[in-house]
Amino acid sequence: MEHAQHIIESTQEIFSSMVMLEVTPGEPFVRVDEKLVNSISGIVGLAGTTKGMLAIHMSNAAALAVTTAFLGMEVSEIDEDVRDAIGELANMLAGSLKSVLDPSGGDIKLSMPSAVYGEEYSIDCLANAQAATVPFSFDGMNFMVELQLRKDS
Amino acid sequence: MGKTVLIVDDSNTMRKIVSRALRQAGIDFSTILEAGDGQEALGVLEANQVDVILSDINMPNMNGLEFLKAKSENPAIKDIPVVMISTETGADIIDEAKSYGAKGAIKKPFTPDLINETLGALL
Numbered sequence: 001m002e003h004a005q006h007i008i009e010s011t012q013e014i015f016s017s018m019v020m021l022e023v024t025p026g027e028p029f030v031r032v033d034e035k036l037v038n039s040i041s042g043i044v045g046l047a048g049t050t051k052g053m054l055a056i057h058m059s060n061a062a063a064l065a066v067t068t069a070f071l072g073m074e075v076s077e078i079d080e081d082v083r084d085a086i087g088e089l090a091n092m093l094a095g096s097l098k099s100v101l102d103p104s105g106g107d108i109k110l111s112m113p114s115a116v117y118g119e120e121y122s123i124d125c126l127a128n129a130q131a132a133t134v135p136f137s138f139d140g141m142n143f144m145v146e147l148q149l150r151k152d153s
Numbered sequence: 154m155g156k157t158v159l160i161v162d163d164s165n166t167m168r169k170i171v172s173r174a175l176r177q178a179g180i181d182f183s184t185i186l187e188a189g190d191g192q193e194a195l196g197v198l199e200a201n202q203v204d205v206i207l208s209d210i211n212m213p214n215m216n217g218l219e220f221l222k223a224k225s226e227n228p229a230i231k232d233i234p235v236v237m238i239s240t241e242t243g244a245d246i247i248d249e250a251k252s253y254g255a256k257g258a259i260k261k262p263f264t265p266d267l268i269n270e271t272l273g274a275l276l
Contacts, residue, residue: 018170018262071169085166091211092261095240099260105243112163112213 003097004028007134007145010096014089015138019070023143026135032057032146035122039063040078042090043123045111050101052149053125054094058086060117062141078117087113093145101149126150155183156276157201161194161208161220162187162238167261171207171238171268178269180276191220198230205275207259210239210246218246221253234275238263 008025015023040063043055058066060078067075067085075081091113102108116123129148136143158175160168168187175182186201188194192215194208210217217237225231234256237247242260250258257271 014262017264067166071166072173081166084164088164088166091164092240095242095261098240099243102243104245105241105247106245110211110241112211 002130002132003100003147003149004132004134006097006100007093007132007147010093011134011136011145014092014096015136018092019066019089021066021069021138023136023138026137028132028134030133031131031148032123032133032144035120037120039121040082040086040115040117041121041123042086042088042113042115044090044094044113045125046094046098046108046149047111048102048108050108050149050151051126052129052147054090054097055123055146056086056090056093056143057123057146058143059141062138062143065139065141066143083115083117087115097147155181156204157184157186158182159186159188159194159197159201159203159206161189161191161206161212161217163189163209163212165189167209167238174263174265174268175272177265178272179265180269180272191215191217191223194220195223195227195230198224198233203230203233205272206233206235207238208235210237210241210250218249218253221250221255225253236271236275 015021041057046052067082125148129150131148133146188197190212208217237258240261
């Protein structure tokens, strides 16, 4: 849970400066155990001395609202623009957290962002990983940012 | 005659966001060209006169560092200034980018003011 505060700071900065939305953090918890329903997740993998993933999970409604604000144009279905936008948010979050975990930039590699979406799915990354998840809300909608990490000794 | 900028990023979303930030920064480019990776960017540079390039680093096919290296080896385009715009702004990566001629780096997330400040010195 030590990374929850980094997640909160990075997410608020990215949403405020790039998406023009003020998001409010809720109480952090360890990991997303329940299945995600009618949702989309942007995911970036971490490899190197620290392995894991950074994921942002949004309901379809939240993803449409965020993409509309991000691109400055109305978006009404989960299309390529939405998948790209949510993947890019995950990419910026992972980059921001990487700068905390690996200030020199040489120890951790980030994957290209990807997006998963569907009516019902679950995502798991690593056994024995440390995890921290922070829920956020804006305009009556919610999303979660989840970090799973395992540092090689 | 107005100036031309080339935005290189595999994310269509980010290309739109960078274009919008350039307008918000008050930088008046007459032409905004786009490319989805380094290889595509080299093709755009062959066919167009470009004044400045804004490039991501982490891209498929040919990433930003490979693009910089290829560009630095081509006398016709090697002097066009490049600013990296990326989530990857660790010292090691930026040093490598500068060794291939990058003039600066902007970390995502960015503000129009930061873009204005960085590009203003190059235009």
